[in-house]
Amino acid sequence: MDIQALAKDIPEQGEYSLEGIDFITSGKQYLTFLLGEEQYAVDILCVEEIRSWEQPTVIPNAPKYVKGVINMRGIIVPIIDLRLKFNIGQATYSDITVVIVLTVEIEDQSRTIGFVVDAVSDVLNAEDNEIKNSPYFGGCVPQSCIDGLINVGAKVVTLLNVETLQLIEKHKVD
Amino acid sequence: MSIDLSQFIPSFLEESFEGLELMESSLLNLDAGDNEIINSIFRAAHSIKGGAGTFGFDNVTEFTHLVETLLDEIRDGRRDITAKDTELLLVSVDCMRLLIEAARDDADYDQDKITETTHLLEQTLEIDGPASHIEIAKSDEDTQEPAGKIWHITFIPEHHLVQTGNDPLLLFSALADLGELTLKAKTDLLPAITEMDATELYISWELSLISDASEEDIREVFEWVEDECKLEIVELEVSPKSSSSETQDSLRNSASVDPEISDSQTALVTEQPASAIQSSEKIEKIEKNKTKTKQDSGSIRVGVDKVDSLINLMGELVITQSMLSELGNDFEISKLEKLKSGLDQLLQNTKELQESVMKIRMLPISFAFNRFPRLVHDLSIKTGKEINLVIRGEQTELDKTVMEQIGDPLVHLVRNAVDHGIESSDMRIANGKPKSGTITLDAYHQGGNIIIEISDDGGGINREAVLSKAIEKGLVDSGATLSDSQVFDLLFEPGFSTAKEISDISGRGVGMDVVKRNIQSLGGRIQVESQPGIGSKFKVNLPLTLAILDGQLVRVGTEVYIIPLITIVESLQAKEEFINKVSGDMTLYRLRDDNVPVIPIYQLFDLPADTKEVNNALLVVVEADGQKVGLLVDDLLAQQQVVIKSLKDNYQQVEGISGATILGDGSVAMILDVPGMIEMAMKRAQEKQNEHILEGALV
Incomplete structure (x- = not known):
């Protein structure tokens, strides 16, 4: 059944035209979260779960931003603090500090990593053509991690590339 | 009757690889004149051929047919097996493996190698061609003057014999190969035509065989149907020629009594789809080989006893569980003792269950050792050294995963032992040692570990050469004093090789470091002991399980x-x-x-x-x-x-x-x-x- 037929009064175009049922879209959905003051987003299909912060088991001699590993239903999942990794905001741990666990298949191997962020904010719909190229003017986030920018009202959300995020830790630590 | 054959293909493949392994190891153990070994090789080849035919792997069938023909000639004593033949057969086994692997992966294979080997096989058979004709002619002569014993065989098959894929005609033709066969079909069990089921067999036979074959030989022909028939094999007294031919004649006459019925029987039998014959045969064989396991398959075959013990434990666990849940239903503090003992029992059950489950993953190390006789055989030909391989402790069990990963490092160590360890025959004789060197593979348990030793009685590691090489490479300071074990550990440094010449077997200096790394990644370690002039020993220490x-x-x-x-x-x-x-x-x-x-x-x-x-x-x-x-x-x-x-x-x-x-x-x-x-x-x-x-x- 065509879902538009159910709500024919409502115009087909427009981002937030369907109040409450804004998932009707041909574009992709993204989970947005806060790092300090800034908004970031990842593909929602990669999100395994969102957990509250708990003290992980320390990995010896790991870089500062690798907080350790946790047990997620029998799987050992490393926890990476994106604020420390990207050097954005203050790495404090409070009640609303959350861990977004992402799972990505890379070359037939699925890797699961948890990322510490300040807060989860929203689910965002965006068509592919709404994603703008990110201008390269330096910044703390490596360019390879950024897929593009999405305008939401007056604000801008940085869309992160989940695959390069997952590979962040593959490289040997200096 | 149609069966989806594709479901049997994995079984066929698995069994074929097993067959190939058997052929290979038997070929290496082949002493001239040992018929039992030749027979087992022949049987392996034969079932591969049969299976391949059923599943439409025609290239495998064709190739194996040649191998089988050669084996057949050897088996019948028409050809004396030479070292060259053994070599050719080993290469053929490789080719068959290649073909079957290609069939499995649906991939291309090295056509040149196959063609070359096919030619070699055909040539070898060709040379023998005339001889075999003579042989046939001779056997004809034999028939005229029948020698040997007269066997009287009563063969009453059960009605469903043909349904299990067995064809009496094949049995008879196999018997006819043994000597002169006359047979008489008995139709007394034949029901009325209205009650007759076209898929059942109602006929029994009385056979007379004049042959010098033993009773065992005859029984072997009936091997597949033994359980599905009444079989009586009686040796008639060896009668003088005249009376024997008399018997023969009388039998011949009686055989010709009911030609029509035996014809109809023939038709009945041949109507059976060949596929059914082959596949049912296969299932039977798989069941027979239950305890064997293929080397690197994703599946494990587990002995029934192991599964039974699991089920027993499971039962105990269920009892404990129900006891505990009953206790939990109306728990009072006075029942604490009972709860504690229940929990103890649970602990015990869990431990036992865990042990049993781990046992399922345990396989005898012979699966890893299997490939070494062939490897050493090939290498000794390549290097011109005479080498005996002694394998001990092949029943020692270890985890399947460990086994799969230890294979390559072991191959490397054995190659090294052949190439660097064992000296050339001349040098050995000059040093007062036996001409042929010995490499020993030994496996045993020690504590929670398995120890695998690869030792040779070669020249040992040249401490000075290793040290000077290490100094040259800057791995050690020239003034340093090192213990023997420290010096030998240098062998595992990347890029280290003391071989004066690089052979294509080893000596490029890649490998030993990889060997060490592989062993370490399994949580194991490797030690070297060596005495100049006496030999070296590599001791690999591995955990029994990784889990x-x-x-x-x-x-x-x-x-x-x-x-x-x-x-x-x-x-x-x-x-x-x-x-x-x-x-x-x-x-x-x-x-x-x-x-x-x-x-x-x-x-x-x-x-x-x-x-x-x-x-x-x-x-x-x-x-x-x-x-x-x-x-x-x-x-x-x-x-x-x-x-x-x-x-x-x-x-x-x-x-x-x-x-x-x-x-x-x-x-x-x-x-x-x-x-x-x-x-x-x-x-x-x-x-x-x-x-x-x-x-x-x-x-």
């Missing part, structure tokens, strides 16, 4: 670590009088006669800790690679079995850590990699030393 280990839980600061119990020598409280500081900041602890270096875990892992002073602290003395060290910990906690989880899956290998595990409270604890930690500590000490030297130079 579970016995560990000692220790606390450092807020973190809990697990030290594998197997590495622990003892735990003790450090006493001041045994603590010595040497060369500035190294702490040694006197343990009886040994000076054991102390590694503070908090320092190595950069952690906060309660205890930083060695005096009075707890030391866990561990041993790895023959080196003892004392690990400084804050507290000793429980001992327990832990399930090993990899850190590599989602993160990466961490220095000094072999994996992680989940404790009873759900938290994660790291498992210490003792050899890795020692290496780390040594590296750090080295770095520090270098800094000091630099500083010294600057001053």
Whole structure:
């Protein structure tokens, strides 16, 4: 059944035209979260779960931003603090500090990593053509991690590339 | 009747690889004149051919047919098997494997090799061609003057015989190969035409065979149908020629009595789809070989006894569970004792269940050793050295995963033993040794580990050559004095080779480091012993299983670590009088006669800790690679079995850590990699030393 037929009064175009049922879209959905003051987003299909912060088991001699590993239903999942990794905001741990666990298949191997962020904010719909190229003017986030920018009202959300995020830790630590 | 044949293909493949392995090992053990071995090789080839035909792997069928023909000639004594034939057959086995693998993966194969071998086979058969004709002619003569015994065989098949895919005609033609056969079909069991079922067999036979074959030979023909028929084999008294031909005649006459019925029977039998014959035969065979397992398949065949013990344990577990849940329904504090004993029982059950499950993964190491006779055989031809291979302890069991990963390192070590270890025959004779060298593979259990030894009685490792090479490569200082084991350890450095000439077997200096790394990644270690002129021994020490280990839980600061119990020598409280500081900041602890270096875990892992002073602290003395060290910990906690989880899956290998595990409270604890930690500590000490030297130079 065509879902538009159910709500024919409502115009087909427009981002937030369907109040409450804004998932009707041909574009992709993204989970947005806060790092300090800034908004970031990842593909929602990669999100395994969102957990509250708990003290992980320390990995010896790991870089500062690798907080350790946790047990997620029998799987050992490393926890990476994106604020420390990207050097954005203050790495404090409070009640609303959350861990977004992402799972990505890379070359037939699925890797699961948890990322510490300040807060989860929203689910965002965006068509592919709404994603703008990110201008390269330096910044703390490596360019390879950024897929593009999405305008939401007056604000801008940085869309992160989940695959390069997952590979962040593959490289040997200096 | 139509059967979806594709479901049998994996079984066929698995069985074929087993057959090939059998052929290979039998060929290597082949002594001229041993008919039983030839027969078993022939049977293996025959069932591969049959199966391949059924599943439409025509190239396999065609090729195997040639091999089978050659084997047949050998089996019948029409051809004396020569070393060349054995070699050709071994190559053929390789080709068959190639073809079957190609069939399995639906991939291309090395057509040239197949064509070449096919030609060789055809040539070999060709040479023998005329001879075989003569042979046939001779057997014709034999028939005219029948020699040997007269066998009277009563063969009453059960009605469903043909449904199981057996064809009496094939049996008879096999019998006819043994000598002169006359048969008489008996139709007394034939029902009325209205009651006749076209798929059933109602006829029985009386056969007379004039042959010098033994009763066993005849029984062998009926091997497949033995359980489905009444079979009587009686030897009639050896009668003088005249009477024998009389018997023959009379039998011949009687055989011709009911030609129509035997014809109709023929038709009946041939109507059976060939596919059914083959597939049912296969299932039967698979069941026969239940305990065998293919080398690197994704499946394991498990003995029924192992499964039975699992089921028994499961039953006990269920009983314990129901007892506990009943107890939980109306629990009072007075029942605490009962609860405790119930929990104890649960612990016991769980442990036993775990052991049984682990046993399922255990396979005899012969699966890894199987390939070595062939390897050594090939290598000895290539190098022109005479080598005996002795294999011991092939029934020693170890985990399937470990087995799969230890194969290649072992191959490398054996290659090395052949290439570098064993001297050439001339040199051996000059040194007063037997002409042919011996390589011994030995496997045995020791504690929770399996030890695999690869030893040769060759020239041993040339200590001086290794040392001078190492100095040349800058791995050691020229003034350094090293113990034998330190020198031999240099062999495992990347890029190290002392071979004067690089052969295509080994000597490129790649490999030994990989061997060591592979073994270490399995949580094992390798040691070298060598005596000049007498030989060398490589000792590989591996954990029995990768999944579970016995560990000692220790606390450092807020973190809990697990030290594998197997590495622990003892735990003790450090006493001041045994603590010595040497060369500035190294702490040694006197343990009886040994000076054991102390590694503070908090320092190595950069952690906060309660205890930083060695005096009075707890030391866990561990041993790895023959080196003892004392690990400084804050507290000793429980001992327990832990399930090993990899850190590599989602993160990466961490220095000094072999994996992680989940404790009873759900938290994660790291498992210490003792050899890795020692290496780390040594590296750090080295770095520090270098800094000091630099500083010294600057001053």
